Amino acid sequence: MARAQVTDLVVVLPGITGSRLADADGGAVWDLSGAALLQGLRTFGRSASALRLPKDIGDGDPGDGVVPVGLMPGLHALPGVWHPVDGYTDLLRWLERRFTLSVSDNLLTFPYDWRLSCRYNAQRLKGRIDLELERWRTSAPERREARVVFLCHSMGGLVARHYVERLGGHEITRRLITLGTPHRGSVAALAGLVNGVRLLGPDLDPDLGSFARSLPSLHQLVADHACVTGPDGLAYARDLPGLPGVDAALLADAARFHADLRSAPPRAELHAISGIGQHTATAARYADDRLALLPGTGAAAGDGDGAVPRLAAVPAEAAGGGFPVTGSATPYEQHGSLHNNGGVRDALRNLLGHERPDGPTLPVGGEPARARLGVQVSALLPAGAPYEVTVTAPDDALRLTAELRPADGGRPTARALDDLGGGRYGATFPPPGPGAYRLSVGRTTALSVVADR
Structure with missing residues (x-):
């Protein structure tokens, strides 16, 4: 390209x-x-x-x-x-x-x-x-x-x-x-x-x-x-x-x-x-x-x-x-x-072009539609505490997956989110070990997870 x-x-x-x-x-x-x-x-x-x-x-x-x-x-x-x-x-x-x-x-x-x-x-x-x-x-x-x-x-x-x-x-x-x-x-x-x-x-x-x-x-x-x-x-x-x-x-x-x-x-x-x-x-x-x-x-x-x-x-x-x-x-x-x-x-x-931008600044052509997800998690977790993830979305009956990945490149852990009704979803991970982690939440498809967060 x-x-x-x-x-x-x-x-x-x-x-x-x-x-x-x-x-x-x-x-x-x-x-x-x-x-x-x-x-x-x-x-x-x-x-x-x-x-x-x-x-x-x-x-x-x-x-x-x-x-x-x-x-x-x-x-x-x-x-x-x-x-x-x-x-x-x-x-x-x-x-x-x-x-x-x-x-x-x-x-x-x-x-x-x-x-x-x-x-x-x-x-x-x-x-x-x-x-x-x-x-x-x-x-x-x-x-x-x-x-x-x-x-x-x-x-x-x-x-x-x-x-x-x-x-x-x-x-x-x-x-x-x-x-x-x-x-x-x-x-x-x-x-x-x-x-x-x-x-x-x-x-x-x-x-x-x-x-x-x-x-x-x-x-x-x-x-x-x-x-x-x-x-x-x-x-x-x-x-x-x-x-x-x-x-x-x-x-x-x-x-x-x-x-x-x-x-x-x-x-x-x-x-x-x-x-x-x-x-x-x-x-x-x-x-x-x-x-x-x-x-x-x-x-x-x-x-x-x-x-x-x-x-x-x-x-x-x-x-x-x-x-x-x-x-x-x-x-x-x-x-x-x-x-x-x-x-x-x-x-x-x-x-980043020279000319003043025209039209919408968030085109979606050619890319998978992104779910509108709100994610609630703790930024700092006490040792030994489970990691709870709550997600809100304007849509019901979504299939969502959360993935917790160690920042050091270790093996990630994934959890399917439970549909709690009313556009709310949740999952709980076992207590993670000490360290830094990234959380991604996305829609589950037949072959993959489309990451949104």
């Missing part, structure tokens, strides 16, 4: 925890994925205090020698900071197969120190783009009018938006594509700050809460809309003094960060791709020093990707028609796998 021609510079930005970090001597600081994830989390948990940021860090660099060195290649997770996320290697390989793109040529990756403020990383992005676009434009006559297309997962979209809308990046940007970016923040990020987390028990793993609560970036992911229930209805987190686990100064600064984005003229073409169909918290209730997540009800119960509700996956300005969010795709997918979703890649085939 001939590769589609792309003469622009395409820049891929990962989400929070999606960049590998190293110390000044090149030693790995954060580089845990796949089979090494479980043991590595224990090691990281014990050394997290050294990576805590000072309270007055603001938009600065802590000067601790930590540098970003690449994108996370495989499944990675840091409980208390963000949800499990698939690696980016497969996305980069797909882009090179489908388009005239080559890593380190016109397909760039922008790893960044995800502990730090989105403003700080946007300034770094500006410096990188200034150099790389000039290099690309002068490399051949037909590239003189090349512009930049940003492809951003999760928090990477906030970094790119600040560059594009506040630092003059709109002048050279053709298109900004965001995948599950919490443009209006996430209630789950707030819960992580308030509740903290222990990985495998207090005797083995320290609480990572103190590390997470020092991060300007995590505060900038907190929901920028009224989301905490109280006696007077929903309130903004920043309006609730004394909320434990939250740095009030960082939260106030995060509010200014989002306000600056809202006030910026919407001059760049934005395509906000958001996952739907997954039970996603849209609000939370605070009681007994903990924040309990409250998924939506009715149709709103599945209106998100499990981490970012759909209402937050587009800028607040889009609701009034003042923001150019065009051709946005909404596949049924979990947040951590959006960049590897087949429907998203259908959309990217159209969005």
